[in-house]
Amino acid sequence: MIGRHSYFRAVFLPRMAHNRFAVAGAIVVLLMLAVALLAPLIVRFGPNEINAWAVLEPPSLKHWFGTDDLGRDVFSRIIYGARISLLVGFAAAGIAVLIGTILGLTAGFYGGWIDNILMRIVDIMFCFPTFFLILAVITFLRPSIWYIMIVIGLTGWMGVARLVRAETLSIREMDYIMAARCIGCSDRRIIFRHILPNAASPALVAASLGIAGAILTESALSFLGIGVQPPTPSWGNILTSGKDYIEFAWWLSLFPGLAILVTVLAYNLLGEGIRDALDPRVKR
Amino acid sequence: MTRYLLKRILMLIPLMVGITLITFSVVHLAPGEPVEMQMAMNPKVGKEARERLRKFYGLDKPLHEQYFTWVGKLARLDLGRSFSSDNRPVKDKITERLPITLSLNIIALVLEFGLAIPIGILAATHRDTWLDKGITIFVFVGFAVPTFWLALLLMYLFGVKLNWLPISGLHTLGSDGYGMMRYIGDMARHLCMPILVASFGSLAGLSRYMRSSMLNVIRQDYITTARAKGLSERVVIYKHALRNALLPLITQAGLAIPGLIGGSVIFETIYAIPGMGQLFYQAVMSRDYPVVMGIVIIGALLTLIGNLVADVCYALADPRIREGRGAQ
Amino acid sequence: MSTVSRLRLLLPAIFLVINACTQSPSQPRIVGHDDKPAYGDTLVEGTIGDASTLIPLLATDSSSHAVAGLVYNGLVKYDKDLKIVGDLAESFDIAPDGLTITFHLRKGVKWHDGAPFTARDVLYTYQVTIDPKTPTAYAEDFKQVKSIAAPDDHTVRVIYGAPFAPALASWGNGILPAHLLEGKDITKSPLARAPVGTGPYRFKEWVAGQKIVLESNHDYFEGRPWIERYIYRIIPDTSTMYMELKAGAVDMMGLTPVQYARQTTGTDFTSLFNKYRYPSSSYVYLGYNLRHPLFRDKRIRQALTAAIDKDELIHGVLFGMGQKAVGPIAPGRWAYNPNVRDIAYDPKHAAELLAQAGWKEKNSDGILVKDGKPFSFTILTNQGNQQRLLTAQIIQQRLKFVGIDVKIRIVEWATFLKEFVDKGNFETVMLGWTTSPDPDMFDVWHSSKTNPGELNFIGYKNAEVDRLLVEGRSTFDMEKRKKAYFRIQDIMAEEQPYTFLYVPDALPAVSARIRGVKPAAAGIGYNQIKWYVPKAEQVY
Numbered sequence A: 001m002i003g004r005h006s007y008f009r010a011v012f013l014p015r016m017a018h019n020r021f022a023v024a025g026a027i028v029v030l031l032m033l034a035v036a037l038l039a040p041l042i043v044r045f046g047p048n049e050i051n052a053w054a055v056l057e058p059p060s061l062k063h064w065f066g067t068d069d070l071g072r073d074v075f076s077r078i079i080y081g082a083r084i085s086l087l088v089g090f091a092a093a094g095i096a097v098l099i100g101t102i103l104g105l106t107a108g109f110y111g112g113w114i115d116n117i118l119m120r121i122v123d124i125m126f127c128f129p130t131f132f133l134i135l136a137v138i139t140f141l142r143p144s145i146w147y148i149m150i151v152i153g154l155t156g157w158m159g160v161a162r163l164v165r166a167e168t169l170s171i172r173e174m175d176y177i178m179a180a181r182c183i184g185c186s187d188r189r190i191i192f193r194h195i196l197p198n199a200a201s202p203a204l205v206a207a208s209l210g211i212a213g214a215i216l217t218e219s220a221l222s223f224l225g226i227g228v229q230p231p232t233p234s235w236g237n238i239l240t241s242g243k244d245y246i247e248f249a250w251w252l253s254l255f256p257g258l259a260i261l262v263t264v265l266a267y268n269l270l271g272e273g274i275r276d277a278l279d280p281r282v283k284r
Numbered sequence B: 001m002t003r004y005l006l007k008r009i010l011m012l013i014p015l016m017v018g019i020t021l022i023t024f025s026v027v028h029l030a031p032g033e034p035v036e037m038q039m040a041m042n043p044k045v046g047k048e049a050r051e052r053l054r055k056f057y058g059l060d061k062p063l064h065e066q067y068f069t070w071v072g073k074l075a076r077l078d079l080g081r082s083f084s085s086d087n088r089p090v091k092d093k094i095t096e097r098l099p100i101t102l103s104l105n106i107i108a109l110v111l112e113f114g115l116a117i118p119i120g121i122l123a124a125t126h127r128d129t130w131l132d133k134g135i136t137i138f139v140f141v142g143f144a145v146p147t148f149w150l151a152l153l154l155m156y157l158f159g160v161k162l163n164w165l166p167i168s169g170l171h172t173l174g175s176d177g178y179g180m181m182r183y184i185g186d187m188a189r190h191l192c193m194p195i196l197v198a199s200f201g202s203l204a205g206l207s208r209y210m211r212s213s214m215l216n217v218i219r220q221d222y223i224t225t226a227r228a229k230g231l232s233e234r235v236v237i238y239k240h241a242l243r244n245a246l247l248p249l250i251t252q253a254g255l256a257i258p259g260l261i262g263g264s265v266i267f268e269t270i271y272a273i274p275g276m277g278q279l280f281y282q283a284v285m286s287r288d289y290p291v292v293m294g295i296v297i298i299g300a301l302l303t304l305i306g307n308l309v310a311d312v313c314y315a316l317a318d319p320r321i322r323e324g325r326g327a328q
Numbered sequence C: 001m002s003t004v005s006r007l008r009l010l011l012p013a014i015f016l017v018i019n020a021c022t023q024s025p026s027q028p029r030i031v032g033h034d035d036k037p038a039y040g041d042t043l044v045e046g047t048i049g050d051a052s053t054l055i056p057l058l059a060t061d062s063s064s065h066a067v068a069g070l071v072y073n074g075l076v077k078y079d080k081d082l083k084i085v086g087d088l089a090e091s092f093d094i095a096p097d098g099l100t101i102t103f104h105l106r107k108g109v110k111w112h113d114g115a116p117f118t119a120r121d122v123l124y125t126y127q128v129t130i131d132p133k134t135p136t137a138y139a140e141d142f143k144q145v146k147s148i149a150a151p152d153d154h155t156v157r158v159i160y161g162a163p164f165a166p167a168l169a170s171w172g173n174g175i176l177p178a179h180l181l182e183g184k185d186i187t188k189s190p191l192a193r194a195p196v197g198t199g200p201y202r203f204k205e206w207v208a209g210q211k212i213v214l215e216s217n218h219d220y221f222e223g224r225p226w227i228e229r230y231i232y233r234i235i236p237d238t239s240t241m242y243m244e245l246k247a248g249a250v251d252m253m254g255l256t257p258v259q260y261a262r263q264t265t266g267t268d269f270t271s272l273f274n275k276y277r278y279p280s281s282s283y284v285y286l287g288y289n290l291r292h293p294l295f296r297d298k299r300i301r302q303a304l305t306a307a308i309d310k311d312e313l314i315h316g317v318l319f320g321m322g323q324k325a326v327g328p329i330a331p332g333r334w335a336y337n338p339n340v341r342d343i344a345y346d347p348k349h350a351a352e353l354l355a356q357a358g359w360k361e362k363n364s365d366g367i368l369v370k371d372g373k374p375f376s377f378t379i380l381t382n383q384g385n386q387q388r389l390l391t392a393q394i395i396q397q398r399l400k401f402v403g404i405d406v407k408i409r410i411v412e413w414a415t416f417l418k419e420f421v422d423k424g425n426f427e428t429v430m431l432g433w434t435t436s437p438d439p440d441m442f443d444v445w446h447s448s449k450t451n452p453g454e455l456n457f458i459g460y461k462n463a464e465v466d467r468l469l470v471e472g473r474s475t476f477d478m479e480k481r482k483k484a485y486f487r488i489q490d491i492m493a494e495e496q497p498y499t500f501l502y503v504p505d506a507l508p509a510v511s512a513r514i515r516g517v518k519p520a521a522a523g524i525g526y527n528q529i530k531w532y533v534p535k536a537e538q539v540y
Helices: A004-018 A020-037 A074-110 A112-127 A130-140 A145-154 A157-172 A175-182 A187-223 A235-241 A250-278 B002-027 B034-038 B047-057 B063-075 B090-125 B130-144 B147-161 B180-218 B221-228 B233-255 B257-261 B265-270 B276-285 B289-317 C062-071 C119-130 C238-246 C257-263 C298-307 C310-316 C347-356 C386-401 C413-421 C463-473 C478-495 C525-530
Strands: C040-047 C076-078 C084-086 C089-094 C100-105 C145-152 C155-160 C201-207 C211-216 C227-234 C252-254 C273-275 C282-288 C322-324 C368-370 C376-382 C405-411 C428-434 C498-506 C508-511
Touching: A004 A020, A004 A250, A020 A074, A020 A250, A020 B130, A074 A112, A074 A145, A074 A157, A074 A187, A074 A235, A074 A250, A112 A157, A112 B002, A112 B289, A130 A145, A130 A187, A130 B002, A130 B265, A130 B276, A130 B289, A145 A187, A157 A187, A175 A187, A187 A235, A187 A250, A187 B147, A235 A250, A250 B130, A250 B147, B002 B063, B002 B289, B090 B130, B090 B180, B090 B233, B090 B257, B090 B276, B090 B289, B130 B180, B147 B180, B147 B265, B147 C238, B180 B233, B180 B265, B221 B233, B233 B257, B233 B289, B257 B289, B265 B276, B276 B289, C040 C062, C040 C238, C040 C252, C062 C201, C062 C211, C062 C227, C084 C089, C100 C119, C119 C145, C119 C155, C238 C252, C282 C298, C282 C386, C298 C347, C298 C386, C298 C478, C298 C498, C310 C322, C310 C386, C310 C498, C376 C386, C376 C413, C386 C405, C386 C428, C405 C413, C463 C478
Parallel strands: C040 C227, C376 C405, C376 C428
Antiparallel strands: C076 C084, C089 C100, C100 C155, C145 C155, C201 C211, C211 C227, C252 C508, C273 C508, C282 C428, C282 C498, C322 C498
16 A cells, blocks of 8 residues: 555556646636736736725726726736635635535444434435525525635535435445554544545535535626625626626626636646546556 | 335435425525515504414414424425415426426436536547547536526627527417417427526536546457457447446436436526526515425426436346446 | 605616606607508517516516506596596596595496496496405505495596595506406406406407517507507616617617717617607606604704715716706696796705704714714615615715715615614614605604604604695695695695605607607607507508
């Protein structure tokens, strides 16, 4: 058995590096993070500087991406929007993966009636049309960024739970686990030190794909008016504010759309790359 | 087999209870009450009228009583009446729209599978070539595009600029006078864009899944044997590999069932298609609880049944399950 | 038509607004060839929401009223100059004491199912409206009626307890068919889905969620309408509707200011459509909760108005398609006081007023403080209205310049009313009122209407205004009424219970093939039955 750290360096990274798509994805992801963190340094105008006399101007040297319906600089809003979109993505995916992993480990490890109940809950949750649930809950509470993150997370943990459970089930039977039990390791120790690191791979993939999905969901919610509320910029609500002027103010549609597209694509490719890298069965 | 079926059917009951509980609690999270919507800013409706309406809808009773009343009605297939000013039975409103949503989604599903399978096969057989890479990118882009953006762009391109396809709705005005063929053709033209947009997203996942499933199968020993036997590549792929590669896809089809009823709110709104998604959105916005609960319940129950059916099909297809539980 | 101001949901796309004031009409496109009126063709109008019920008494949304308006008639209606004229009533007399109105009904009018229209229908409509079991919003005006009688089949005599100026206009409500509804529960009537009226168009079909089709009534008492069919297409998304308009699948829709000013200027649009522009009958305002300590001092309200640049709002939000609002009555209406002194945009003056009211020091963020507390409040507005959101954000920035911190909270409509407005649980709201041609605004400004759920939710109580409001509505003498309303506007300009922001223009676009559209004081919808399409250009 290779130790965890050397596995990462000796096996995982080279496999990832070999997959050009995954590398491209990783680069874009890091770029986006950098841009989001360094936002104040990159932009020339504040994202909320209203100028009612310069409404809906096309891209120019002054405003690289044009201005929106309040005269605000679109470039600045997209950069700051990256913060929001990424925040929503990370938080929502984080919640989903956290819940899913914990429940999956528990169900897989303890088995029996705990497993039964947890899996029934998973089945029930799977029956609901997810977007409808999100829509209803957010409308009924109120569209604050926190509720959005939590609700998207709470409706997305099921897939992770099933996958982690499956991994846990197979690992549970392995010899080294039995050995650990023999020497008297507590359940918790076994789960967290031995099973989790190896069962985590689907969780990682799910995290990456989850971030992508959460960004898309937020933009869909914005279209319906219940995403992140203005004046806080999010790619979804910038895109939505431009939908009535597609012909005329194309810059309001193009740039946020591209931002979403590229980011989501990157996370997807990254996630797929991780999956391929961790899967021993894939032919190399 | 029958034991398996029976067990699954028995399982339905606790699942349904769980579904009703969750639906009920979600709906009662809201601070705004439905009666308020109807009386929006109309002082003309006095206090007594409001109280009367509350009683009429049973909103004055404690929560758990409301829950049991509702479940009781549900068991009798009575979904109650809508809170909106037309006050129609929820069942009518849903059955009006369910066929459209279902048909749209089923056609989209068929299209998805119809396209994903060949794409997946192509990608698998031409692994790591430019074709594979190109397909991957195309398909991923499809998944990463926000649906409404794509919908609006396509609508603008094909509807306004090029004028090839109708922009929204299901029928052209005056189409009631058309003959059968022309009517169907007209409807097909209207559904072109919505279905395309609806299926584009899922195409990615499915074709990737197909691809990896194919790749897994091709690696198996019996494929190598088949090749060694001298069978043509074509026969190897399509006769032997494909059949086994398709099996996991049935599970995917099963997972797609919740999506069938949950018509997408977004493209129904954009394309003006009077489906379940739109009904749901309007009901949520106007706090029309009976309709919201009705749609969620019906959706969840149909999904449950759909899953059961899918599992049965899978069991029929895969003898390992049929013969009873394998190694735990 | 109810005389009392009703709050309307200003949805993202603007419906065709029927009443308005004078504005110079834009020139319709001149066409060369045969322009003679001809019967036939169809007019397709786009609407965002489906109607809920086609019985006008029970409906509160504009989609339902738009359709019901073509199917039903009232006893009276507004003509193009916003004067009340007879509709189902051939003529009417008001007794000198102002207490009795006698309507002389037209003879020979038939319901769409062939039954004759008589006074019995009027009596029934009155009774079902005031019936406490009927869930209607329009009972208030009829409740002022002391007695009503029909001496014969074609005369109706209404007696009021006291002179009530809005009375006449209240008889513009749609008259319902007694022979189909009397003795039955109106809320369960099939007429909600298949109305039967006396109007220029009869109901043909309603495909839920998709379209409502009306056909012209060939026996209409004013003459058969030229346009044979009227179709309302339900298109929930505004961008889709606009594209349908451009593609020719929708013939009429209300444009947004951006669309009007920037997107529809090319000849490819103007050759196919006529655009019209006239002041709408609504105004947008910022309402202050007068019970809140911050807003009790009128100097503060005046300062806030002085700190807001209304021109900037009209330029940025409306692209210039609107006018400043200085009071509750729009410019151009007969009751508008032209000498009202508006508070101009003057941030220095605003700072002075604020200082007088005790707000002198600023903290490190540049926000005014008094007794350690910063000057900060929230503007509450409802979701779904893009214009109000933009307006609120511009105001937020302007007020920041004078040291006031404004937060914006958007709340979904149902919660908005119940949790905030009804309970007086707000600091300021940004909303709009749709006003009727009659200037009576009792329900919005009288001190008796400040209870939860009523329209004077800011809590405005002024004894002089109360007296003037009563005066204004209890006489038919125009001069007396004018005096009262003029004085009310002066008082409000001084007190600024709202900061009245602007009156937006209505911006309908109509397919060029439709002739006969003549903008007037009442907008463009008043003569819809006279619109026609020349034979050569008919499409449907």
